[in-house]
Structures are given as C-alpha cells and as structure tokens.
Amino acid sequence: MSRYKALGLIETFGIVYVLEAADAMCKAADVELIGFENVASGYISVLVRGDVGACKAAVETGVKAVEDMGSEVYSSVVIASPHEDLDKIIKRYSLETLNP
Template identity: 40%
Template sequence: MGRAVGMIETIGIATNIEATDLMLKTADVVVYRQNKTDPALVTTYIVGDVSAVKIAIEAGKQVAERTGALVAYSVIPAVDIKTDECLIK
C-alpha cells in the first residue's frame, strides 16, 4: 500500500491532543504536522499506509464526535508529491 495523509480538525486543542494520542496508539502512523488556525481550530495531519491512516482517523474522529468538537476529517490515499509540498509550507 502507498503512503497516505489523514487530517482531522477539531475545536480546541485538548480534544485534538486526545484524538491524536488515540490515533497514534491505534495504528502505525506518524504525526506529520499540526496547524493551529486560531485558538479554537486545530488540525493534525498524519501519515502512514492507507489502511493505518484510515483506522487512525476513524479512532480520532470518534473522540472528537464524543466531545462535540469534530469540524472535519479526510484521508488522501497515494498522496501526490505536489500535494505533499503544499502541506510542508
């Protein structure tokens, strides 16, 4: 399987940290980047195999939904190098 990127955006850093912790414990993924848009919106990007990223995002999504803080989530399988470059900036 190819490399995938997963993203989860939450309201509040505490929920995002809890979701990220569970994602890292659930599957073999690595935190690629964390972006704080403002004090309220936090997005964490993870990378790994497609199946691992899907499992991790699902786990993180459940945490954020439970607290009512989920804003958005997405999984991009087989990330193109140009998309990768956009995330680095």
C-alpha cells in the same frame, strides 16, 4: 514524502481535543504524526501519514475520541495517494519545521 503514503487529517476546535485525537490516532494504527496547525479562531488540524488502512483506522479512532469527549469534528479526510506536490504544504505543518 513517498507518493504512496496516505494522509489522514482531522480538524476540530481546541488544542485539548486535537491532542486527544492525535494520541488516539497514533495508538490505534501504525501512523506517523506529521504535525498540527492552528487554522483559525481555535480550529486546529492534525496530520498523520501511513498506509491507507492505517490512516483510515487512525482517523476513525481520532474522530471517535473527540466525539467521546463531547465535542465535534469539523472535518476529517484520508487521502489515499496524495500527489507529491502536497509535500510543499505538509512541510509547513511538520513538527520538524516547528522544532528544527
């Protein structure tokens, strides 16, 4: 992972809402879908990567998409300049890891 590629993350409850968020995120900005993780008890996180502005736009759009469906976002964040060691965690959630 390039040290200067931002990360955008959204966590909500249920696969339907996460899919809606991921779809909205990828359509709203030039971001790469990294993957997802079923965190616990139905909470699912989706991760995207791109430049800071794209990740901010993607997360804002993804949050709105979930809220427009009548659900809530548990948490969301944009990490503007993630440390390179975060790649060790991100690889676990990568779609490439799930489907080698």
